[in-house]
Amino acid sequence: MSSPDPQVRAARNPSSRPAVRGPVVAVTGAASGIGALLTERLAASDEIKQVLAIDERRGECTSATWHVLDVRDPAIAEKLRGADVVVHLALDLDLESDPAARTAYNVRGTQTVLTAAAAAGVHRVVLCTSTMVYGALEDNELPLAEDAELRATAEATGVGDLLEVERLARRAPRAHPGLNVTVVRPAVLVGGTDTALTRYFESPRLLVVAGSRPAWQFCHVDDLCSALEHAALEKVDGELAVGCDGWLEQEEVEELSGIRRMELPSAVALGAAARLHRIGLTPSPAGDLAYTMYPWVVSGSRLHDSGWRPQWTNEEVLAELLEEVAGRRTVAGRRLGRKDATAAGAAGATVALLGTAAVVRRVRKARRRI
Numbered sequence: 001m002s003s004p005d006p007q008v009r010a011a012r013n014p015s016s017r018p019a020v021r022g023p024v025v026a027v028t029g030a031a032s033g034i035g036a037l038l039t040e041r042l043a044a045s046d047e048i049k050q051v052l053a054i055d056e057r058r059g060e061c062t063s064a065t066w067h068v069l070d071v072r073d074p075a076i077a078e079k080l081r082g083a084d085v086v087v088h089l090a091l092d093l094d095l096e097s098d099p100a101a102r103t104a105y106n107v108r109g110t111q112t113v114l115t116a117a118a119a120a121g122v123h124r125v126v127l128c129t130s131t132m133v134y135g136a137l138e139d140n141e142l143p144l145a146e147d148a149e150l151r152a153t154a155e156a157t158g159v160g161d162l163l164e165v166e167r168l169a170r171r172a173p174r175a176h177p178g179l180n181v182t183v184v185r186p187a188v189l190v191g192g193t194d195t196a197l198t199r200y201f202e203s204p205r206l207l208v209v210a211g212s213r214p215a216w217q218f219c220h221v222d223d224l225c226s227a228l229e230h231a232a233l234e235k236v237d238g239e240l241a242v243g244c245d246g247w248l249e250q251e252e253v254e255e256l257s258g259i260r261r262m263e264l265p266s267a268v269a270l271g272a273a274a275r276l277h278r279i280g281l282t283p284s285p286a287g288d289l290a291y292t293m294y295p296w297v298v299s300g301s302r303l304h305d306s307g308w309r310p311q312w313t314n315e316e317v318l319a320e321l322l323e324e325v326a327g328r329r330t331v332a333g334r335r336l337g338r339k340d341a342t343a344a345g346a347a348g349a350t351v352a353l354l355g356t357a358a359v360v361r362r363v364r365k366a367r368r369r370i
């Protein structure tokens with residue numbers, strides 16, 4: 001039987017790894033999600049000397065050095081001593097989180113990590129936001145340049161937090177001379193994620209706002225981790241967009257997915273989304289709808305120029321997303337229960353429309369009670 005791959009052996013037994021002259025990389029949010037995937041990837045890399053994993057609980061990567069604490073704790077500075085690079089992934093972008101608590105965690109955590117990194121002598125911090133910060137606007141170019149103005153507003157889930165993270169990134173080198181801050185902005189992220197944009201594909205019909213021109217650009221989590229590693233190894237810096245090459249038009253998405261559209265006038269769609277969110281029936285504010293209406297595709301030229309390439313295409317990522325959401329049913333951004341989901345799968349658009357009508361009736365009753 002052949003022996004295991006050397007990287008696999010090294011990840012299982014760090015003492016077997018040859019001496020590496022690469023950087024020591026700290027990862028926050030290392031116990032779950034993208035942080036866990038990146039921690040495993042870096043720990044198995046021959047170009048990384050050591051991985052410091054930071055989270056509020058210990059994760060599963062046994063070849064990383066773990067520090068269990070909240071990223072808002074100033075004591076994190078001591079844990080970062082000896083690190084060359086910090087990749088900050090401890091962000092809460094959960095649709096169900098309390099918005100005020102989410103913002104407090106994201107902003108305070110990023111501030112603390114940047115300050116602690118500078119105090120600990122770290123020379124590079126890699127932050128992760130989203131291409132959503134460019135904004136979804138009718139007059140956006142296709143594709144946008146990476147240095148295009150950030151025109152998003154705080155009206156979509158988590159985008160206000162990401163814009164504040166971007167502002168902190170721009171200010172950090174002035175406040176902490178010698179600290180390099182690299183910002184990685186993924187497109188619609190797919191691969192074990194749950195966002196307003198992935199839930200869009202859980203609907204029996206794809207909502208299309210009349211007169212809009214959607215364009216879809218995806219990013220697989222594997223490609224995001226690859227790009228983050230590329231930045232941690234200092235092979236590229238600055239503000240970087242990461243995603244599949246090119247984009248898909250709405251008609252292509254509908255053809256590939258086999259899901260037909262339900263077209264509504266703009267005033268109806270936006271008005272209903274705002275009302276349903278205001279009374280707490282849906283987790284997504286009306287601002288999320290703009291990202292399904294107008295293009296926000298970004299060129300990934302800086303990563304390309306540095307030699308990095310995505311391994312996934314938009315078509316492949318969409319196929320994986322459809323596999324992930326199979327069996328789930330969402331109406332107006334709200335997930336239906338098991339019983340409702342079974343009915344929706346059987347009756348298709350009719351049940352979706354009935355479900356929407358039921359939500360509207362609940363809204364009217366709530367308004368009468370108020």
